[in-house]
Amino acid sequence: MNKRTFYEFFAGGGMARAGLGEEWECLFANDFDAKKADSYRANWGDEESLLVGDIAAVRTENLEGCADLAWASFPCQDLSLAGGGSGLAGTRSGTFWTFWNLIRLLRVEGRAPRSIVLENVCGTLTSNGGEDFRSIVSAFVGSGYRVGAMVIDAAHFVPQSRPRLFVVGIRNDLPIPSSLRAEGPNDEMHPQAMRQALGSLPSGTQEKLVWWSVNLPRGRNIDFADLLEAEPKGVSWHSREETRNLLNMMTERNLSKVREVELRTRELGTLEAGSLYRRTRNGIQRAEVRFDSVAGCLRTPSGGSSRQTVIVVDRGRVRSRLLSPREAARLMGLADTYILPANYNQAYHLMGDGVVAPVVSFIAKGILNSVLARGVLRATG
Known part of the structure; x- marks a missing residue:
């Protein structure tokens, strides 16, 4: 079976890659942090697909083929409630627009990714009165995607309270199964701030919105104490x-x-x-x-x-x-085979900046696999 393909932007230590698993093939990865890139290489050994440097230096010729997915956990500093409030105009979170320019250029070349997932803090929903979130959604629609957002707390999967915003876009030419589309929002995944922001979008943009219908797991089978090391290393x-x-x-x-x-x-x-x-x-x-x-x-x-x-x-x-660093990695849903930096602060920073791998897996299995499989059937049928 051919593997599905993806680009991993703002890749960090490759936690999105860990969540996608072996059924997916990475065509390209990028991060500007050399220390994080060292961890990426240590775990994935992928010299050819990893480009270390500012995303502004990435060109479409660096991006092989037409990927099934572009994943982007772009910086949160300017969108966080604890940040300075610059939002998408900020130096760090504003790199979203640099990423999106690549999507636009790929579209011009006829190579727009079939799906796109963004991950960021929930403060994105209220940044600049919701205008930053509306700008993101409008960017998806303007580039030929139907789009839906969800807030998912990692506590459904691992014993860590970590609610995050996930924006999932599907290219217009791919059919979305009716089973994945709800008639409207639900309280658990679509908070009031999201509804308010989306409700003020132009009607043409709202027509491209999707309220994702996925069943979050209940009854997590592991608690915080279960993840603790009997003999902690590094502390x-x-x-x-x-x-x-x-x-x-x-x-x-x-x-x-x-x-x-x-x-x-x-x-x-x-x-x-x-x-x-x-x-x-x-x-x-x-x-x-x-x-x-x-x-x-x-x-x-x-x-x-x-x-x-x-x-x-x-x-x-x-x-x-x-x-401990290993306990932090376990809280991010990473296996104990994941290689961590020897330096405590580097390891902790790598984990704190990452995306929880089981949540990535949930989105891939719950939405992306189904949509992309139908896209293949439509293209070959």
């Missing part, structure tokens, strides 16, 4: 004093969570694990903890974000340490 347990300092940084509400778990694990003789972030609230640094079997959203350790801390309560004994 050390905090001293008692360091752990005590973290507890002293908690509000009474957060401290009561720890006390409840202390009591429960002491009575039952069990172990429970939670995740903790340090945040600044009203000018005061606080430690905020959760014990709901789900880790907080992985973030890059830059721009003021702290690295995630693991807090383990074993039969009433409280211990703490940083999340």
